[in-house]
Amino acid sequence: MALTIGDAVPDFVAASTKGEIRFHKFLDDGPGWTMLFSHPRDFTPVCTTELGEFARHKSAFDALGVQLVALSCDTASDHAEWCKDIEAFKGAPVDFAIIDDSDRTLATRFRMLDPDEKDESKLPVPVRSVFFIGPDKRVRATICYPPLVGRNVPELLRVIRALQLGDAHPVATPVNWQPGDRVMIQPSLSDEEAAARFPGFTKHEVPSGKGYIRMTDDPS
């Protein structure tokens, strides 16, 4: 099945560049949040830029309590060799696990395989999936780009910050939100509750008169 928002992440056991991973234990032992992401193939150009950029920004993910774990259908020994290329190209060591899904068990189970892109053995390769997994082991958001489109690390960090903000406060993030921007007060709060929690919030009048557009400063 394709994993989507709200799904409990199944447990699994997999080899990786950091040894065997028992996924639920890995989640429990982590800092709270986990970002699991697949890439099509080791020793390919876009993937090298991506994993290098994740490596360069690992401290930003660490600061948000997010552990990283990559996955592709290459072997752990290929991953390890490839990491030397990544570090040489991007200047940062790959200090997170890369899962060895060379038998395609996980990529098949979670519908990550691209039906068009094949490796040199004519086997399908994964797309660029991202699963944002919360402390409750459930999928909180997903992104899925094809092999030709590299991901955007600032967008990934933006999504994590927005997820965490909505968990910590009764607010939600508007379109194009960036940390520090004003946020929307969740509809579940009455105006009285909003005033107590967010003094000085602003309410925008709209033709329906429903008064649901209420904004306040980023409370984080």
Added chain:
Amino acid sequence: MALTIGDAVPDFVAASTKGEIRFHKFLDDGPGWTMLFSHPRDFTPVCTTELGEFARHKSAFDALGVQLVALSCDTASDHAEWCKDIEAFKGAPVDFAIIDDSDRTLATRFRMLDPDEKDESKLPVPVRSVFFIGPDKRVRATICYPPLVGRNVPELLRVIRALQLGDAHPVATPVNWQPGDRVMIQPSLSDEEAAARFPGFTKHEVPSGKGYIRMTDDPS
């Protein structure tokens, strides 16, 4: 089923603010690309910022040959009333169709419903799904954010530009790519082919000696 990369988009018939939509005909009659996106609920804060921002940037999507179509589980008459709020708040008319999926047929069929978020009748509401649909009526990329996290219009436009660039030229876009940035030459091209097609491309040496990191200027 959850729609994912490579899936052919099924045909369906739905009511909308622009009249009945027969989806395959709608795709055929459009400019080539279609972005179908769901929102949780009319008359709610984040959705209003999103649809308003899509409305404000409609000319940018038009310029890329992308038609927009929204969907939620509200009625077409609610959509129409809500559009007055959106225009008042964001200053741009909502000049694209919003599908009336008030019986939740499509949201259920395509697994867009959030298991946690409910409306006032305790019925589930959709998440913030985005399906990038190519001229071949297949899903090319997806994004799925929860109700509390608004989407990012610059990222949506970035993905469309990257998809179109990879279709038009044998290149792929590296991590964090923005239009005008250098791109990666696809591994399917030999160095000779790359030199003919992209004179002056640069090849980065890496420890594996595999020579797969080859960059060139944005050819668009």
